[in-house]
Amino acid sequence: MIDHTKVGSPAANWERTWTTRDTMLYAVSVGAGAHDPTDELRFTTDNTSGITQQVLPTFVTVMAAGEAATQNPLTVLGDIAVTSIVHGGQRITLHNDIPPAGSVVSRGSIAAIYDKGRHAAIVLASTITDADDGTPYADIETTMILTGEGGFGGNPGPKASWSVPDREPDEIVTDHTRPEQALLYRLNSDRNPLHSDPAFAAFMGRTRPTLHGLCTYGYAGRAVLATVAESDPGRFGSFFARFAAPVEPGDELHTLIWRTENGALFQTKVGDTVVLDHGEFRLR
Numbered sequence: 329m330i331d332h333t334k335v336g337s338p339a340a341n342w343e344r345t346w347t348t349r350d351t352m353l354y355a356v357s358v359g360a361g362a363h364d365p366t367d368e369l370r371f372t373t374d375n376t377s378g379i380t381q382q383v384l385p386t387f388v389t390v391m392a393a394g395e396a397a398t399q400n401p402l403t404v405l406g407d408i409a410v411t412s413i414v415h416g417g418q419r420i421t422l423h424n425d426i427p428p429a430g431s432v433v434s435r436g437s438i439a440a441i442y443d444k445g446r447h448a449a450i451v452l453a454s455t456i457t458d459a460d461d462g463t464p465y466a467d468i469e470t471t472m473i474l475t476g477e478g479g480f481g482g483n484p485g486p487k488a489s490w491s492v493p494d495r496e497p498d499e500i501v502t503d504h505t506r507p508e509q510a511l512l513y514r515l516n517s518d519r520n521p522l523h524s525d526p527a528f529a530a531f532m533g534r535t536r537p538t539l540h541g542l543c544t545y546g547y548a549g550r551a552v553l554a555t556v557a558e559s560d561p562g563r564f565g566s567f568f569a570r571f572a573a574p575v576e577p578g579d580e581l582h583t584l585i586w587r588t589e590n591g592a593l594f595q596t597k598v599g600d601t602v603v604l605d606h607g608e609f610r611l612r
C-alpha cells in the first residue's frame with residue numbers, strides 16, 4: 329500500500345554527468361541514422377567535417393532519469409515493488425539547448441498522486457539545471473503507473489481533453505526498431521530488467537521483454553522534430569506523450585503527425601494499436 333500523504337515530498341534528486349559519447353549513443357539508440365547512416369550526422373557524430381554536434385532534445389529524459397533501475401524515485405511512497413511500476417506518460421519542456429557534454433542537477437518532488445481505479449498514477453515533477461552555472465535546461469513531468477495500487481478513494485485527477493484530429497495526418501513517419509533495440513537503449517542508463525530479462529518480463533505479464541517507453545518516445549521526438557522543425561533542436565519547446573500499450577523490440581513504429589499553429593499533435597502506432605497517445609509538441 330502506498331503512502332498517499334507524500335504529495336510535495338522530495339524525490340528524484342541527483343546529479344548526472346554526460347559526455348559526447350553518451351549523447352551520440354542516445355541518438356543511435358532512438359534510431360538516428362537507421363534509414364541512412366549519412367542522415368542526422370549532427371546527432372550521431374562529433375567529428376564530421378562542416379558539422380557541429382547537436383543533441384536530440386529528448387536526451388533530457390536520460391539526464392532526468394538518473395540510474396532509474398537502481399535509484400527508484402518512488403521509495404518515498406513506501407516499499408514499492410519495481411515490478412508494479414510502468415511508465416505512464418512523459419512531458420518535457422526545454423528552456424535551453426542541451427550541450428553535447430555537461431553536468432546537471434535534477435531536483436524533483438511528488439507533484440500528485442491520483443487514484444485511477446485499478447491503478448495509482450504518480451506524477452513526479454523535476455527541474456534540470458546546469459551543475460556549474462545553474463542554467464535552466466528543462467522542466468520534466470513523469471507519470472508512473474503503479475498497477476494494482478488504485479482504489480484508495482483518492483483524487484482521480486484531471487480528465488484528459490486530447491482527441492484525434494478529424495482529418496488525415498499531415499505526415500506519417502515509419503521507423504523500424506531492431507530486435508536488440510532495448511539492449512542498446514538500456515546502455516543510456518535504465519537497466520530495468522523488464523526490458524531485457526524474459527523471466528522478469530513474464531512476471532510482469534508480458535510475453536517478452538518490452539521496449540523502454542522512453543525509447544519509443546525518443547523515436548517519436550525525432551520524427552516530429554524532423555517533420556515540424558527541420559530537426560532543429562533550437563525550435564523544440566515541449567513534448568508530451570502517454571504510454572498507451574507496450575512495444576516490443578523489432579516492432580515497426582508509425583508516427584502520425586498533425587501540424588498545428590504552434591507545433592503538432594501526434595500518435596504512434598504498431599499495426600492498429602496506439603502505443604503513444606495524447607501526443608503534443610510545441611515549438612519554442
Ligand SMILES: CCCCCCC[C@@H](O)CC(=O)SCCNC(=O)CCNC(=O)[C@H](O)C(C)(C)COP(=O)(O)OP(=O)(O)OC[C@H]1O[C@@H](n2cnc3c(N)ncnc32)[C@H](O)[C@@H]1OP(=O)(O)O
Pocket residue numbers: 340392393394396401413414415416417444445446447449452470471473475484487488518520522538539540541542570571572573574575
Ligand atoms: C525519474 C524517472 C524514472 C523513469 C523510470 C522508467 C522505468 C521504465 O523502465 C519503465 C518502462 O519503460 S515501462 C514501458 C512503457 N510503458 C508501458 O508499456 C505502459 C503501456 N500502457 C499500459 O500498459 C496500459 O495503458 C496501462 C497499464 C498503463 C493502463 O491500462 P489499463 O489497465 O487498461 O487502464 P485503462 O482502463 O486504460 O485506464 C484506467 C484509468 O487510468 C488512466 N490511465 C491509463 N493510462 C494512463 C497513463 N498512461 N497516464 C495517466 N493515466 C492513465 C485512464 O485515463 C483511466 O482513468 P480515467 O477513467 O480517469 O480516465
